[in-house]
Amino acid sequence: MQSFKPEVVVQLLDLVASNFDNVVIDMPRFWFPWTDAVIQGSSKLYVVSDMTLPCIRQTQRLVSAIVERQGVEQNPQVVINRFERNSNFSGGLKNSDFEKAFGDHYCGGISNNYRLVREAVERAMFIEDVNPGSNVINDLKGVLFEQASGNEEQETSSVFSFGRNLFKKKSA
Numbered sequence: 001m002q003s004f005k006p007e008v009v010v011q012l013l014d015l016v017a018s019n020f021d022n023v024v025i026d027m028p029r030f031w032f033p034w035t036d037a038v039i040q041g042s043s044k045l046y047v048v049s050d051m052t053l054p055c056i057r058q059t060q061r062l063v064s065a066i067v068e069r070q071g072v073e074q075n076p077q078v079v080i081n082r083f084e085r086n087s088n089f090s091g092g093l094k095n096s097d098f099e100k101a102f103g104d105h106y107c108g109g110i111s112n113n114y115r116l117v118r119e120a121v122e123r124a125m126f127i128e129d130v131n132p133g134s135n136v137i138n139d140l141k142g143v144l145f146e147q148a149s150g151n152e153e154q155e156t157s158s159v160f161s162f163g164r165n166l167f168k169k170k171s172a
Contacts, residue, residue: 004032004033004034005033005034006033006034006036006037008034009034009037009038010034010037010038010041013025013038013041014041025038025042031065036069036070039066039069039070039074040070040074042074044077045066045074045075045076045077046076046077046078046079046107047059047062047063047066047076047077047078047079047105048078048079048080048081049078049079049080049081050080050081050082051080051081051082051083051084051092051093051109051112053093056093056098056101059078059102060101060102062076063076063078063102063105075104075105076105077105077106077107077143078098078102078105078106078107079107079108079109079110079143080098080106080108080109080110081109081110082110082111082112082114083109083110083111083112083139084112085111095109107143107146108139108142108143108146109139110136110139110140110143111135111136111139113134113135113136116130116131116134116136117136
């Protein structure tokens with residue numbers, strides 16, 4: 001991954017973006033020379049963290065690094081994966097702890113429903129096809145659509161939208 005040139009990564013992602021409306025990129029843990037280019041070309045940036053103190057601290061450092069390197073325009077949003085809502089009673093981390101830790105960058109948590117996710121993976125199905133009203137689906141909708149409703153529908157000017165604009169049909 002270190003040998004990839006940023007230009008090659010941008011060209012590859014530009015090609016992918018020209019063929020798909022949504023592209024999800026699972027970034028590696030380490031910062032590579034092309035990481036900045038991918039982040040700059042992103043129209044939405046989510047940082048997913050587990051619900052442990054070491055992960056929270058690492059995520060705080062990562063969000064700070066992104067804002068420092070890329071500016072506040074990128075506005076990385078933090079999502080807590082495998083969120084345990086009952087931790088309020090067990091003395092564990094609470095939603096308010098994440099709000100304090102990440103401030104405006106915190107956008108929510110995805111419930112820990114290991115059985116459902118495992119079943120979907122084993123059956124090679126979407127979670128929504130296994131259980132459409134599940135807590136995982138509702139949480140995902142809350143995180144994704146709440147974020148989308150806050151943003152006006154606008155044409156992206158990202159690096160990756162360039163290729164997509166080349167293939168749009170012009171209306172007569």
